[in-house]
Amino acid sequence: MVIFTSICANYLHKARTLAKSVKDNIKDSTFIVCLLETELKDNYNYEFFDEIILSKDCWEGNFERFIFKHTIVEASTSVKGQFFRFLYKKFPNENKFVYLDPDTYVYSDFYELKEILCDNPIVVCPHLLQPGNIDMELSSAAHGVFNLGFLAVNNSDNAKSFIDWWSERLYLFCYDEKEKGIFTDQKWIGLAPCFFDVYILKxxxxxxxxxxxxxxxxxxxxxxxxxxxxxxxxxxxxxxxxTIENCMKKWLPDGEHPFKKLYSEYSEIHDKNNYDAISKTKWSYDYFVSGEKILEKTRYEYRKNNELMFKIENPFEKSNSFIIENSILNNKQKLKEVLTKFIKKIWR
Structure with missing residues (x-):
């Protein structure tokens, strides 16, 4: 079983915590980190990582042009589909592939999942398994019925077709734009059971x-x-x-509770794995080559303007002012072309 997580360097302490829990409980597992940084540094390595692979090194196409569109949260989810495709090629004889968010912790082997993947190509988990928490029901409606902190696929044609479809959607639309019906990689999976053979793990x-x-x-x-x-x-x-601490106060009874105990134990391990303050690492894709910090407005202007996007080979070599000004110029030119066509049509 190949298990991977997708992170930027500031989440390496979470990935360290997850990796050891995987290795302690799933003995036949291979644990891989998909890292969204420009380079791999020596202090990123960890004894329970089988391998760290830079996203750009397994990408199909122009990675800089793609990743520039995304904020840090969008970015770490946007590459998951393509990374599954990469793992299919890297492990052609493997039949079980699992994605886990870095803030997960494994407590025992995935016995049921291993059996399910023998006959089912795609496995997802719903956010909720029972009605009653109206706050979370509303949140699921906004963010997605299925939680993409977990996704499992086998090596079948059906699974590969699903990954190809999902990868293509993430290539174009992996944004946190709930007002447009999109929440990173997650909302797309609501359509998956309509198109593919999906097993809903309850x-x-x-x-x-x-x-x-x-x-x-x-x-x-x-x-x-x-x-x-x-x-x-x-x-x-x-x-x-x-967030968790507030939810525990709101939804758990007063006094001792098993989850409170597990949360306390996880917190201790989690914080110890931040021994080198790795959580404060700045995201390398948050800056132009010059060192100028990329504004959120710049990313937005860039991604909504396809003509501009495909004119620039490497947007990280430009600047905020260059991209914003050229986006405005492109929009003015488009408007001018539309008005010209309209006027010509009227005067025919």
């Missing part, structure tokens, strides 16, 4: 997360953890910090 021990806390039924029995009878496989500590 085992409560997979992708247990912040949104699962209300009436979760978690219990500890002889040192093992269960959620309403299902063995705990992994927790997705999404919203680590204040």
């Amino acid at each position: 085992h409560r021990g997979y992708d247990f997360a912040t949104w699962s806390l209300l009436d979760c039924g978690m219990e500890e029995i002889n040192g093992e953890y269960f959620i309403k009878g299902d063995s705990l496989r992994f927790i997705h500590f999404s919203g680590y910090g204040k």
Whole structure:
């Protein structure tokens, strides 16, 4: 089983925490980090990473032109589809591929998932498995029914067709634009069961997360953890910090609780793995070659203007003023062309 996560360097401490939990519990696993940085530095390596691969080194096409469109959160999700395609080529004899968000922690082997992937090409987990938490139901409607902190596929033609479709959508539209019906890579998967053979995994021990806390039924029995009878496989500590802590206060009973214990243990490991303050690392794709910081407005102007985008081979070699000014000029030229055509049509 090949397991990977996709991160920028400021999340390496989370990936370290995840990697060891994977290696401790899934003995036949290979753990790979997809890293969205311009270079690989010596301090990025870690004993439980089988390999770190720079996104640009496995990309099909112009990576700089593509990644410039995205904010840091969008970027780490935008490459996942293409990285699955890369892993298919790198591990042609492997039949089980799993993506996990870096803020997850594995507690036991994925016995059920391994069996499911023998006969099912694509496996996803819903955010919610029961009604009742209206806040999270609304959030799922906005962000996506299925949580893309987890995705598993096998090596079948159906799975590859799905990955190709998803990769193409992420290449064009992997933005945090909920007002347009898009939330990074996640909302697209709502369509996947309509197009492909998708297995919806409703085992409560997979992708247990912040949104699962209300009436979760978690219990500890002889040192093992269960959620309403299902063995705990992994927790997705999404919203680590204040968000999770507020949700625990809101949705868990007062006093001791198994999740509170696991969160405390995870926090200790998580913080220790930030021993070198790696979390403060600046994103290398957040700057032009000159050192000028890229403005969010610049990325937006760039990605909404296809003509400008394909005129520039490497946008990182330009500047904020160059891209914004040329975007405005392109828009004025388009407007002029439209008006000219309109006037000619009237005077025919």
